[in-house]
Amino acid sequence: MAICKPGPFGHPSGKIGNTIFYMLKGQPVCRSNGKPGKVSLKQKANRQEMSVAMELLKPMKDFINVSFKMESAGSVKNPHNLATSYNKKQALTGDYPNIKVDYSKVVLSRGLLEMATDLKVSKAADGLQLSWDSGMEEHSALDDIMMVLVSHPTRKRASTFLNAGRRGDGSCFIPLDKDWMLKEQMEVYVCFKSSNEKLISDSAYLGNLNGAPDSPLEKAEKEKYTGIKARFVQVAADYEKKKMDYAEGVIGSKAFRHLEKEYQVLRDKLAHMPGKPS
Template sequence: MAICKPGPFGQPSGKIGNTIFYMLKGQPVCRSNGKPGKATLKQKANQQEMKVTMELLKPMKDFINVSFKLESEGSVKNPHNLATSYNKKQALSGEYPNIKVDYNKVVLSRGLLESAADLKVSKGADGLRLNWNSNITEDGGTDDILMVLVSHPTKKQASIFLNAARRADGSCFLPLDKDWMMREQMEVYACFKSSNEKLISDSTYVGNLNGVPDSPLEKAEKVKYQVVKDRFDLLAADYDQKRMDYAEGVITTKAFRYLEKEYQVLKEKLKHMPGKPS
């Protein structure tokens, strides 16, 4: 998308050739409408980055509309634009085609209000308990409101608490009403907004609960590793026996060397294969 400045015949509007002209928040812009050619590797990487970012942010819409509202005011960007820009640049890791979210780098708010200090999260029977330091050292007030987002990546959902507690409370309980929530991966984020809603803090990554499941690539690597490991274990037992038979002259040199070569190849392969048990 490009900014389009008015020409001698005024501001164009609509489609001209393969270009579409329109207004966005009072600013004239234009974009192409032609059929794209074959994507380069760099373009494919950018497309996957955008896809992963959109999948991350889609369940967080209601939170983002509040947390980025102040920053978006007076600009041509909306809250979702800001969230997309921050997280596409900062919260992704890996190379195409294995780009994924780095959850401890996700950004859900930016502001000047004092952030939550010493935030800790723990699981209860039917929800989460958050604790934090309620003391104020810089900009902030006891009536600041805690906002919490619990991301459920495996279900592509999020639990949102826009008024979880006051800063002065020092703790709060977040009820999670679905059984699967307490078993699946959870990524917890929090920020404070002032009681008059004119200030907001940077978001804080509180932590992960229930671990992170393997990606499709990691699952495939583990399967491949186990296939090779099973073959090696079977071969190793045979190799140990044949080595003694060879030493005693029971088997021929050629037969033993074929076995020994496969044994050594698999042994070396296992050293460098991904998918090993941690």
């Protein structure tokens, strides 16, 4: 049952038939509540895109709540809505069912504040060392604050540093206190916010550290390649031996033709299939 608080012509609140009415940040909205039909391929792809984007952004909540706070102010969207929208459109790659994150295209802030140049990151004994060109025309900009996020995808975690350093310092140190942090995959992002928190820059991707593990698809492809390669080595050795015997007329031609056919099929398959060692 829906309730119209202001009167008979006001916006209802609740359920009418298969439609649900409610208020979202002061804006009246409604959505359907019917039974879903057969899921199309596009719907499956959209669902996987949303799932991958949500998994990426969930550990980044503290960072996103600050980095998208200014853009979401005065709108019906919250910081997480904005982050999801940007990254679902820009940071995903591949086709269903193998959609994954392109970490170089992840967006963690949007704004007009200038980003620093000559950004660099390197591993130290117990953390990361970041540096950048601190030169700016406006003296007040030297007080801009650097925000740093280190994503740990294999652990589905993120290390957030909302006040890592001042723009004028030209460098900062990011402590990472877990033993695994400096050994496993890291994706590093930064942005600047003004000292009065009224402006923010676009985020910048500083790069990957320690590489990335194989995806489930890549693991499966490598396992399949390894199995076929082992069979090919066995068949090739038998083929080469019997090819010499066949030339001498020792073996029957039918068995040899079957062996030769398998040899050629496996050879051609290995030449074109994914999963080869890099």
